[in-house]
Amino acid sequence: MPHHHPKKYLYDIHESTRNILDFVSEKTFADYSSSLMLKSAVERQFETIGEALKQLIKRYPEYKSEITNPSRIIAFRNRLIHGYSSVSDEVAWGIIEKDLPILNTETMILLKKETQEPQNPIPTR
Numbered sequence: 001m002p003h004h005h006p007k008k009y010l011y012d013i014h015e016s017t018r019n020i021l022d023f024v025s026e027k028t029f030a031d032y033s034s035s036l037m038l039k040s041a042v043e044r045q046f047e048t049i050g051e052a053l054k055q056l057i058k059r060y061p062e063y064k065s066e067i068t069n070p071s072r073i074i075a076f077r078n079r080l081i082h083g084y085s086s087v088s089d090e091v092a093w094g095i096i097e098k099d100l101p102i103l104n105t106e107t108m109i110l111l112k113k114e115t116q117e118p119q120n121p122i123p124t125r
Contacts, residue, residue, distance in 0.1 A: 006063060007114040009056035014107035016045040016052070017100050024096055032096075033089040042092065043080050049103070050077020066110055068102050 020042050024032060032038055054074045057064045064070055076095065079087055 006060045009052045012052040016048040017104040020045045029093050050074050
C-alpha cells in the first residue's frame with residue numbers, strides 16, 4: 001500500500017466532513033432518521049473519515065495531537081463497519097451536530113498549514 005502525504009489524508013477527512021454537512025444541510029433529525037439513502041450516504045462518509053484518520057495517525061503520529069478525539073472518531077468508524085446494527089440514529093446525529101464542525105475546522109486549518117509549508121526545503125549552508 002503506497003504511503004500518501006499527510007495532506008492527502010487530511011483532504012479526504014475534510015472533504016468527507018464537508019460532504020456530510022452538505023448532505024444534512026436544512027435537514028432535521030426526523031429527515032435523517034427516516035431516510036435510508038441519507039443515512040447510508042452519511043455513514044459512508046464517516047467510514048472514510050475514520051479510515052483516513054487511522055492511516056494518517058499510523059503513518060504520521062504527530063497529527064494525533066492536532067485532532068480532537070481521534071480515537072473516538074476511529075472507534076465510531078469501526079462500530080459502523082463491524083457493529084452497524086448497534087449504531088443509533090441519535091448517536092450519529094449527535095456527532096454530526098457537535099463533533100463534525102470541530103473536525104471540519106481542524107482539518108481546514110491543518111490543510112492550510114500543510115499548503116503553506118515547503119515540501120522540499122532548500123538546504124542552507
